[in-house]
Amino acid sequence: MKTIVTVVGKDQVGIIASVSQMLANENINILDIDQSILDGYFNMFMIVDMTNSKHEFQKVVGLFDDLAKQIGVSIQLQRADLFEEMYRITGGNQ
Numbered sequence: 001m002k003t004i005v006t007v008v009g010k011d012q013v014g015i016i017a018s019v020s021q022m023l024a025n026e027n028i029n030i031l032d033i034d035q036s037i038l039d040g041y042f043n044m045f046m047i048v049d050m051t052n053s054k055h056e057f058q059k060v061v062g063l064f065d066d067l068a069k070q071i072g073v074s075i076q077l078q079r080a081d082l083f084e085e086m087y088r089i090t091g092g093n094q
Contacts, residue, residue: 001051002031002080005064007044009073011037016044018071026060027052042073047080 007019016035023030028048035044053060061077068075 001049001057003028003048003050003057004078004080005044005046005048006076006078007042007046007068007073009042009071011040011042012072015042015071015073018067019044019046019075022063022067023048026054026063028060 005019007015009015020030028050029052030046030048032047033044034046035042037043050057050060055063057077057079064075064077
């Protein structure tokens with residue numbers, strides 16, 4: 001299952017490493033990644049494949065909630081199929 005991961009917070013050393021390590025620990029593959037720093041704030045957008053994840057989606061969400069608190073950022077996970085359906089319903093680029 002494709003999942004969209006967004007990470008936002010004040011820039012600091014180790015954000016990418018922490019998030020990537022958690023994904024690796026859960027056997028979740030990174031398919032695409034984009035990150036930037038805007039005025040001192042870190043922003044990262046990832047598309048990951050959870051097909052071989054060790055846990056169900058909600059458990060992984062909980063693990064990332066815990067990680068977000070530990071490193072002081074916001075981490076959101078969204079199933080790509082639901083994101084695409086929501087985008088289709090709202091009309092996309094009309």
